Amino acid sequence: MRSNLSTEEIAVPFTVYTAGVGQQEEMSRLEGFSAHQLLITVSGKGRLHLFGQNNWDIITDHTVMYIPAGCPSEYAPLINGDWLVAFVSFHGSESARASWGFTDTPSVLPIRSTHRLLELLERIWHHSGPHYDAWAASELLLSFLTEFRKQSADSSDPSALLRPTPGASRSTIVLKAAKYLQDYMHLDISMAHLAEQVGYSQKQLTRLFLQTFKTTPLQYLRRVRLTAGQLILEMDESISIGQVARRVGMDPTYFTREFHRAYGLVPGEYRKRLKARDEE
Known part of the structure; x- marks a missing residue:
């Protein structure tokens, strides 16, 4: 140094x-x-x-x-x-x-x-x-x-989408809402509930998310959950796919389908590929 x-x-x-x-x-x-x-x-x-x-x-x-x-x-x-x-x-x-x-x-x-x-x-x-x-x-x-x-x-990594885009609006309200979604992703969160938490209308909050993250609040929540699920799969082999899905607030079938859409592999295949790479 x-x-x-x-x-x-x-x-x-x-x-x-x-x-x-x-x-x-x-x-x-x-x-x-x-x-x-x-x-x-x-x-x-x-x-x-x-x-x-x-x-x-x-x-x-x-x-x-x-x-x-x-x-x-x-x-x-x-x-x-x-x-x-x-x-x-x-x-x-x-x-x-x-x-x-x-x-x-x-x-x-x-x-x-x-x-x-x-x-x-x-x-x-x-x-x-x-x-x-x-x-x-x-x-x-x-x-x-x-x-x-x-x-x-x-970057095409989904986790990059969890942060504001360069030069985007950084309203305190929208950043607080994003943090709330990350903290409580395991809960069943609706747009009405999220808007109530930050004191904005659903329309206003959606507009702020689109300006800052280029996505809607519920689409952002999906990204948060998939990113968290990916990390859990990497860090703990003892947890079943169903348990991973429930930890991040998703139905196991829905989690598997959306994980495949985001990463190109179903969770089980993703975990096997990680294990094979580590054994090389």
């Missing part, structure tokens, strides 16, 4: 603070990190826990994890020594971050390939530390962010 502690100020949207790559160990930051972090999972799997939440998010390969500065969190490999992570952290104004789609909310986005991002990160690393070139590092960081935006925007 290389850090840039220079006090030199340059007129660019972002400046690089740290860059590097290595096996990620268990990390707990009670007051968050002093800079905004982007962590690329190169291989292996990890898990992320945000303080104030009960659950851990599973971080798989070909994903980028964004953690804003000052966000209390902890993350660790699922298996010790089996989570290779490349990272870059940066400083930048709130308006600059917002223009690139980075808010004060952490997110995990899938990407198609790590190759170009790792290439740019290595070049950032060479311009950091004892050879720190603030202008060159910042220029490369903007190239890195451009590549990241392009890849995450083009």
